[in-house]
Amino acid sequence: xxxxxxxxxxxxxxxxxxxxxxxxxxxxxxxxxxxxxxxxxxxxxxxxxxxxxxxxxxxxxxxxxxxxxxxxxxxxxxxxxxxxxxxxxxxxxxxxxxxxxxxxxxxxxxxxxxxxxxxxxxx
Amino acid sequence: xxxxxxxxxxxxxxxxxxxxxxxxxxxxxxxxxxxxxxxxxxxxxxxxxxxxxxxxxxxxxxxxxxxxxxxxxxxxxxxxxxxxxxxxxxxxxxxxxxxxxxxxxxxxxxxxxxxxxxxxxxxxxxxxxxxxxxxxxxxxxxxxxxxxxxxxxxxxxxxxxxxxxxxxxxxxxxxxxxxxxxxxxxxxxxxx
Numbered sequence: 483x484x485x486x487x488x489x490x491x492x493x494x495x496x497x498x499x500x501x502x503x504x505x506x507x508x509x510x511x512x513x514x515x516x517x518x519x520x521x522x523x524x525x526x527x528x529x530x531x532x533x534x535x536x537x538x539x540x541x542x543x544x545x546x547x548x549x550x551x552x553x554x555x556x557x558x559x560x561x562x563x564x565x566x567x568x569x570x571x572x573x574x575x576x577x578x579x580x581x582x583x584x585x586x587x588x589x590x591x592x593x594x595x596x597x598x599x600x601x602x603x604x605x
Numbered sequence: 606x607x608x609x610x611x612x613x614x615x616x617x618x619x620x621x622x623x624x625x626x627x628x629x630x631x632x633x634x635x636x637x638x639x640x641x642x643x644x645x646x647x648x649x650x651x652x653x654x655x656x657x658x659x660x661x662x663x664x665x666x667x668x669x670x671x672x673x674x675x676x677x678x679x680x681x682x683x684x685x686x687x688x689x690x691x692x693x694x695x696x697x698x699x700x701x702x703x704x705x706x707x708x709x710x711x712x713x714x715x716x717x718x719x720x721x722x723x724x725x726x727x728x729x730x731x732x733x734x735x736x737x738x739x740x741x742x743x744x745x746x747x748x749x750x751x752x753x754x755x756x757x758x759x760x761x762x763x764x765x766x767x768x769x770x771x772x773x774x775x776x777x778x779x780x781x782x783x784x785x786x787x788x789x790x791x792x793x794x795x796x797x
Contacts, residue, residue, distance in 0.1 A: 492608035496615040504619045515630045545656045576775030578673045582680045583779035589684045
């Protein structure tokens with residue numbers, strides 16, 4: 483079995499543009515969900531989808547680093563990208579918790595999770 | 606030949622992820638949507654495995670699927686009252702699905718024990734992981750050293766502690782948002 487690094491050189495779809503296209507499509511789907519959906523729970527889940535797409539893009543740049551202006555390659559970027567993704571996952575967890583807390587407190591006054599009940603600023 | 610296999614696996618995993626994410630948008634029932642989202646984490650983990658990131662793949666399933674989506678499920682049960690009747694009506698299919706999922710999780714948990722007792726090594730199955738351990742990237746030990754060391758090149762310990770502080774702030778904020786005041790006072794917190 484040949485080295486995986488050599489195989490990575492020969493793949494035509496599993497490259498940096500390929501993975502970035504997948505991340506971009508996921509990001510677009512998440513944005514559509516955030517903008518167009520009426521149920522607050524589904525909106526919060528679409529925000530998680532957006533953060534997942536961001537993770538995929540960060541890790542793609544970690545695996546296929548873009549060389550600098552003088553041609554040098556940052557070899558630690560694979561490790562640094564993993565740490566960045568861990569921070570993004572932790573921040574996503576905290577944001578989901580606070581978003582759900584806001585949802586629960588909204589539900590207590592309105593008795594429904596439809597965003598059409600939030601269209602007016604007062605009341 | 607190997608490159609075509611890797612390409613095919615990537616295309617299958619990517620199509621599954623994008624399809625399940627679109628299904629999460631298109632499904633009407635929020636319980637179905639959250640299940641589709643949890644299912645979409647697994648092909649994404651396959652892509653992470655192919656990118657030499659086994660730790661991030663597992664952490665993503667554990668934290669996103671195991672903690673965040675469980676939180677979502679609790680809130681859906683609390684808030685969306687119509688899902689309860691659906692669950693009561695279809696509880697046998699949910700029980701069968703849960704039993705099947707439990708069997709899968711049990712198999713995944715017992716697999717390392719089986720491998721240890723049959724004297725296999727992870728590097729025998731996937732030789733690339735051995736090469737990665739020599740190079741030192743992609744491994745949990747390297748990531749742990751980078752997080753907790755404080756040298757000139759690795760300086761993540763400060764951001765790690767600040768992240769813990771952020772999580773604490775989030776927990777306190779969430780509890781403050783949903784606290785109920787004592788009897789005789791309204792549900793909503795006072796506008797200060």
